[in-house]
Amino acid sequence: MNRIIELKDVSTIYEGEKKPAIKNIDLSISENEFVYVIGPNACGKTTLLETIIGLLQPSQGEVYVLGCNMRKNGAKIRQKIGYVPQDFLTDPNEPFTALDVVMMGMFGKIGLLRKVNDEHKYKALKIMEKLGIRELANSPIGKLSGGQQQKVMIARALAKEPKILLLDEPFSNLDIKSKQKILRLIHKFHQEKGLTTIIVTHEISQVLMNKDNARIIIMNEGRIVAEKTIEEFLLSVKEYLWLPQVKMIK
Ligand SMILES: Nc1ncnc2c1ncn2[C@@H]1O[C@H](COP(=O)(O)OP(=O)(O)OP(=O)(O)O)[C@@H](O)[C@H]1O
Ligand SMILES: [Mg+2]
Incomplete structure (x- = not known):
């Protein structure tokens, strides 16, 4: 299978x-894999995610994404990666609407001023609808709740039509129903x-x-x-009681 992310x-x-x-991270991820990263x-x-996408330069070793060394090709490759960072909460006075932010996934912030047409808007609104945030389209992003902003950020990453999707704690602000719904949706997009x-x-x-x-x-x-x-994890879960999250579910 094609190795799409490789850390040496x-x-x-x-x-x-x-x-x-x-x-000393050695990691190899194949095309179409679904990977969870857990730990205290x-x-x-x-740091691992930001090193993969080249926002942090490794002090040792090399990162290859889509066959390219990220030291040289970071900016180009990042266009093919949808990334939802862990800390994204926006300034309450940010002038953009939720719809603007989703469309930034397609063009970046500057492109938004030049390129948007009705078709792009329609596409962004459709993704927002799937995430249950269609009615927030015209709300200023900074005035939304943490969970609502999180959904907008996920919509933005999906609107980019990426080849690779990296999500850092995408459920942290969501209620239990939203967590399940969004995870199902991410799986669907993934497939x-x-x-x-x-x-x-x-x-x-x-x-x-x-259980996929x-x-x-x-x-x-x-x-x-x-x-x-x-x-395998479930079978050996006793070995992972040192993980705070595992202790909680036991
Ligand atoms: N900008 C920074 N400057 C210096 N050290 C940092 C910086 N960001 C993170 N660190 C340190 O790097 C280590 C790893 O941090 P990282 O944010 O990758 O952890 P994490 O696993 O994502 O944690 P969490 O579950 O809290 O999000 C920590 O010891 C942290 O203090
Ligand atoms: Mg973190």
């Missing part, structure tokens, strides 16, 4: 820090569009509800400590 002995150190936030706070999940999807989450119960072919990557202290299918 990657470590990333934040500027001014001595210790790497992620260490500060174990390096966000229909042949995406490669990585979700960082503390919501193990959501993960385990999907997903892979779970478990991180601790900057390293990948295990990789399991959901079935």
